[in-house]
Amino acid sequence: MEIRYPATVEQQEDDSFLVQFVDLPDTFTEGQTREEALFNAGEVLSAMLAWRLDEAKDVPAPSQKVKGAQYIAPDAKTQAAMLLRLARGERSLSELARALETSWPAVKRLEDPTHWPSLKTLDRAAAALGKRLVLVLE
Template sequence: MQTTYPALVTHQDNGALLVTFIDLPDTFTEGDTLEDALFNGTEVLSAMLGWHLDQGSAIPQPSVGVAGAYYIAPDAKTQSALLLRCARGDRPVADLARGLGTSWAAAQRLEDPHHWPSLKQLDRAARVFGKRLVLSVE
């Protein structure tokens, strides 16, 4: 699954750069420079995806191939929570807990965007769902 979301950056009358996310219309921010705007984009994307994860609400898949868009990724802990939620799909958290040999609460924490799971925990959780953990540095 891709975790980078397309964002459009437009110039405002006041000189600021407005960042809007195509797939998340309630998610936007701005910055004085492109660097600031994209940094703020990461921050607001992480916060809004975290809020959606906390609420248990559906999170849209990111659009691909959007012309003129900047693709922005949320922070690492939000990405890991989002990826595990997607890998689990409609299966209950109890399936993950059983596969890991741990409690429901411990398994649920892996999908908490405010929790920093270890790489070992993420790798084991991915294997429960027949997936593998792949890391990337950009």
């Protein structure tokens, strides 16, 4: 699964660019150039999703095929936390900890968007959830 959120990019009267996320109306940013605005959008998206995860707030799934939208991915830590939480589904953290033969706090850190899990740990967690870890560089 790939996590990319659709956003609209609009040039403003002062020639700056405003980026607003379709699925997260309270998440927006701007930049003096289109490139700066899109870079800032990745940063603000990561921060907002991390906050929602930390606060146990609802994290909406990204809309697909939004006409004219620019799709933006959050940072790797936030994506990893979201993907593991989605893959875990209704399974408890304790169940995953037993499958990984580790502690509950260690598994809880895997869903913490401020934590950098190792690739080995992510791969083991994916396998325990019946998934496969796939990396993509852009």
